[in-house]
Amino acid sequence: METLGFLMAGIGAAMQPGILLAILVGVVIGLFISVLPGLGPAAGVAILLPVVVGLDGTMAMAALAGVYYGGMYGGAVTSILLGIPGDAPSVMTVLDGHPMAQQGRAGDALSMNVLASFFGGLFGLVMLVGVAYQVARFALAFGPTEMTALMVMALSLVSVLGGKDALKGFAALALGLWIGMVGLDVIGGFPRYHYGSMHLLSGLEFSVIAVGLFGLGQIFAAITQPPLQDSQKIRYTFRSLIPNPRELIRCRWDLLRGSVIGFVVGILPGVGATASTMLSYAVAKRFSRTPERFGKGAIEGVAAPEAANNSASYAAMIPLFTLGIPGSATTAVLMGGLLMIGLQPGPQMFQQHSEFVWTLFGTFYIGNVALVFLTILLIPVLASIVFVSRALLFPMIICVVMFAVFSIGYSVANLWIVIVFGVLGYVMLRLDYPAVPLILGVVLGPLLERAVRRTLIASQGDMMVFLQRPIALTLFVLTALFLLAPLAKRGLAAFARHRNAGS
Amino acid sequence: MPVRILDILVALCLIALGVHIVWMSIGYGYIVRNVPGPGFFPFWVGLGIVLLSVLNLWKALRLERGERRDREGWAALRVVGIVLAMSLAILALPWLGMILATGLLIPVVGIIINGGVDRAFALRIVPAAVLMPIACYYVFGRFLNVPLITGVFGI
Amino acid sequence: MVKTPRRPGTAIAALATAAVFSAGFATGAAAEYPTRDITMIVPFAAGGGSDVVARNIANVINGLGLLPVTVIVENRPGGSGAIGYSYLAQQEGNPYYVGTVSAGFYTTPLTGGSPVTYRDFTPLAAIATDPFVLAVAAESDIHTLEDLQAQGSLVTGTSGAVSDPTMLAHILEDILDISIQVVPYDSGGEVLSAQLGGHTDFIFLNPSEILPQVEAGELRAVVVTTEERMSRLPEVPTMLELGHDVTVQQLRGLLAPQGVSDEVVAFWEDILEQVADSDMWREQYLDRFLTEPAFLPSEPFGESWIATSDQYEALMRDLGIID
Numbered sequence: 001m002e003t004l005g006f007l008m009a010g011i012g013a014a015m016q017p018g019i020l021l022a023i024l025v026g027v028v029i030g031l032f033i034s035v036l037p038g039l040g041p042a043a044g045v046a047i048l049l050p051v052v053v054g055l056d057g058t059m060a061m062a063a064l065a066g067v068y069y070g071g072m073y074g075g076a077v078t079s080i081l082l083g084i085p086g087d088a089p090s091v092m093t094v095l096d097g098h099p100m101a102q103q104g105r106a107g108d109a110l111s112m113n114v115l116a117s118f119f120g121g122l123f124g125l126v127m128l129v130g131v132a133y134q135v136a137r138f139a140l141a142f143g144p145t146e147m148t149a150l151m152v153m154a155l156s157l158v159s160v161l162g163g164k165d166a167l168k169g170f171a172a173l174a175l176g177l178w179i180g181m182v183g184l185d186v187i188g189g190f191p192r193y194h195y196g197s198m199h200l201l202s203g204l205e206f207s208v209i210a211v212g213l214f215g216l217g218q219i220f221a222a223i224t225q226p227p228l229q230d231s232q233k234i235r236y237t238f239r240s241l242i243p244n245p246r247e248l249i250r251c252r253w254d255l256l257r258g259s260v261i262g263f264v265v266g267i268l269p270g271v272g273a274t275a276s277t278m279l280s281y282a283v284a285k286r287f288s289r290t291p292e293r294f295g296k297g298a299i300e301g302v303a304a305p306e307a308a309n310n311s312a313s314y315a316a317m318i319p320l321f322t323l324g325i326p327g328s329a330t331t332a333v334l335m336g337g338l339l340m341i342g343l344q345p346g347p348q349m350f351q352q353h354s355e356f357v358w359t360l361f362g363t364f365y366i367g368n369v370a371l372v373f374l375t376i377l378l379i380p381v382l383a384s385i386v387f388v389s390r391a392l393l394f395p396m397i398i399c400v401v402m403f404a405v406f407s408i409g410y411s412v413a414n415l416w417i418v419i420v421f422g423v424l425g426y427v428m429l430r431l432d433y434p435a436v437p438l439i440l441g442v443v444l445g446p447l448l449e450r451a452v453r454r455t456l457i458a459s460q461g462d463m464m465v466f467l468q469r470p471i472a473l474t475l476f477v478l479t480a481l482f483l484l485a486p487l488a489k490r491g492l493a494a495f496a497r498h499r500n501a502g503s
Numbered sequence: 504m505p506v507r508i509l510d511i512l513v514a515l516c517l518i519a520l521g522v523h524i525v526w527m528s529i530g531y532g533y534i535v536r537n538v539p540g541p542g543f544f545p546f547w548v549g550l551g552i553v554l555l556s557v558l559n560l561w562k563a564l565r566l567e568r569g570e571r572r573d574r575e576g577w578a579a580l581r582v583v584g585i586v587l588a589m590s591l592a593i594l595a596l597p598w599l600g601m602i603l604a605t606g607l608l609i610p611v612v613g614i615i616i617n618g619g620v621d622r623a624f625a626l627r628i629v630p631a632a633v634l635m636p637i638a639c640y641y642v643f644g645r646f647l648n649v650p651l652i653t654g655v656f657g658i
Numbered sequence: 659m660v661k662t663p664r665r666p667g668t669a670i671a672a673l674a675t676a677a678v679f680s681a682g683f684a685t686g687a688a689a690e691y692p693t694r695d696i697t698m699i700v701p702f703a704a705g706g707g708s709d710v711v712a713r714n715i716a717n718v719i720n721g722l723g724l725l726p727v728t729v730i731v732e733n734r735p736g737g738s739g740a741i742g743y744s745y746l747a748q749q750e751g752n753p754y755y756v757g758t759v760s761a762g763f764y765t766t767p768l769t770g771g772s773p774v775t776y777r778d779f780t781p782l783a784a785i786a787t788d789p790f791v792l793a794v795a796a797e798s799d800i801h802t803l804e805d806l807q808a809q810g811s812l813v814t815g816t817s818g819a820v821s822d823p824t825m826l827a828h829i830l831e832d833i834l835d836i837s838i839q840v841v842p843y844d845s846g847g848e849v850l851s852a853q854l855g856g857h858t859d860f861i862f863l864n865p866s867e868i869l870p871q872v873e874a875g876e877l878r879a880v881v882v883t884t885e886e887r888m889s890r891l892p893e894v895p896t897m898l899e900l901g902h903d904v905t906v907q908q909l910r911g912l913l914a915p916q917g918v919s920d921e922v923v924a925f926w927e928d929i930l931e932q933v934a935d936s937d938m939w940r941e942q943y944l945d946r947f948l949t950e951p952a953f954l955p956s957e958p959f960g961e962s963w964i965a966t967s968d969q970y971e972a973l974m975r976d977l978g979i980i981d
Contacts, residue, residue, distance in 0.1 A: 046647075141855055269851040325851050339710065348873065395610070403639040409736040411741065419590065452539065457841050650732070
């Protein structure tokens, strides 16, 4: 209850015109930049950092953090409307969000995005102020051994996310794993598969891969199909843009599970929001009574990842504020911001700068509510692009993609890479190679490889460590159950049929 | 290209890629100082790609000719056209700069997708070709401070 | 701390006034450098260590009005620094471009990842130094270097496979005759997490990362790699005091492309010395980021490049990354 008092005081303190303006500027920039294909919060922070350094500390941090969580709302918009992920954590939203838009349910998908983002954000915020200390300690228990177990579990989910053809699903996964290995090997300091190119040395940018694979791939696939007749064209009413509480109730478990997964994965150092969206999507599909709807416009497929990435964005701030450790690239930038305004993040920050921290948390609540209204206002404007004909829309998208992809790392090489992945995405779509296992491999593969190698370096090659640590062992057992459950179910069903037939 | 032949080609390419991955991985070091080295994971991933692709190839070869009807036909050429147009635009970037290159790319891609030009389409694609690159220039070049590529015309 | 004799600033200013630059960059033969804005290239993303140094130097120069023009910080990230440094090297002879020096400046060319090396640049001056602190968990039995030696076999974490802490771990192995397993992580934040979670026995990190944890009672500092004891850790001995000739510090400074005139170099030495001496620099950078002041003019800074690059090369050979 004491915490609640601090929070209320913090929200009160944040209710000043200057701070409110800073929140607004931050979230609008975050929202806007994440709508651009492939560009995430890092680009927004790069613009704001020089501007906010001169501001008062709370305003500066309110704006910087606003870019971060505002981005989690905006990325899904292009994912749903155009099938192009706006940023890395909204890649999974493409899978069901875009089919929904194609079926004329863009409004439903977008409002579910807003609701899920708000719900996930609120969950993350409540946990942030409620149990930050306890969970921060728990997150530290996750060393390389535990991370190995978690990644094995995450990759085993590919059995759920693969397409019709399991063989092709695993081939796509293996290809993704290899793509994740391109560049400098963090453990060995050794360049791999870079073919003398300095662009490849730092690895392939995930955003560029996702924009090519999904964005360009979708465009290529669409133009080889005959154009839709007017009767089939996307139709939606403005009423469908108003969030529907019934959908929220229907997806309540997916929202909750997504938020929890986002939160747990978000606090772990070095994992990130993108991985949490993949896990929560897979879990949503796994728990669904109708998993076959996923990938064809299931609203749960929008709800789960969007709740997860917003929840994760706040969870990622926990190690920063409670322990002074930046767990992700974006929180490292936030930490740089804190240092530049003269605050030393560390274990004592809560005590030493209590008022600042609570005011900042207050701005998160205000920002989260502001984002709901901003996004709802923006939806009809953005959704109207579905009325633009393909021959006009696609060239314009390709133009934006060219600029946006170049802007990721200011490199022409990225333009070539996006074309390569666009063609790859198109070919994979035509040949029923699922794209999801590939991106799963790109994101989770490096995490798994590094975790395994770190564990074995520390243990000097002793494999038994994987079974000696309780958290790791638990996760391995859960993974085994997860993999065996469908087999067991089938076995039981066969047994029951056999018995029924026998009796 | 019929889907079946494409399927076989892709499987063959993947087999070649897998062999290449394994070959390179051996040079990176499989076990270094008693623990998995930089080549350990690529080795197994490459091997996996080879094995899975051999199975995929076998499946594709087993399929009867024409069993999977090709619905797309010549429409696939549009993809080739767009990829070529984009590639030319990228190659021309040092001379044209981003604004002009994308300004020219938009109508070309539009015509490829539209399958031709009529008055109504021209009236819409030309303004798009002018306005989009300029809008992008302001968003990326000015607002995001990205050092965009400028061509010989200084834009 | 690196001590250098102070030079008379007026003589340098006079030199700079007399400076005449190659035709392409001078707006008029008698024009006084600088006549247009200076671009400071950061080959890494906004918010990183290199970026923070650059922005603070720019802030102080602009804030104190040390130049008649403005210093603009531009991030050109990618290729572990290769993109930005290559871009900067292409500005050969152009005195309106400067850049920051960071670990990637040395290591990326050595792995063959960058076409440009330190030889393609002109050192201007170093302005601060980041030493390393060896820290253990507060509840650990290790209080001194001897305790560390008694353990025989230890695990440490570093950020990146080739880094100063990796080098330090190898040095410790040699001088203490122990075995150390070096686990490379992706970032300093992950190294700190692993240490706080008990997954490593000790770590070497910069003071800005370690000190808050030491002051909060989470970690204990055992030894520092500076030449003299650090003001913020007066009770912690240096490696030198303990009889080991080990001083490892990361020099933070600026460089220019190759082919800039000696006058430009002298001009920047003077500007950076003014920055280093300013209260604004101390308050906004040294105190906040817990770095040690160190002004080092062009020549010794350039010598440190060769020494550092050689050290990294030897380390990478040792690790089997290059042959």
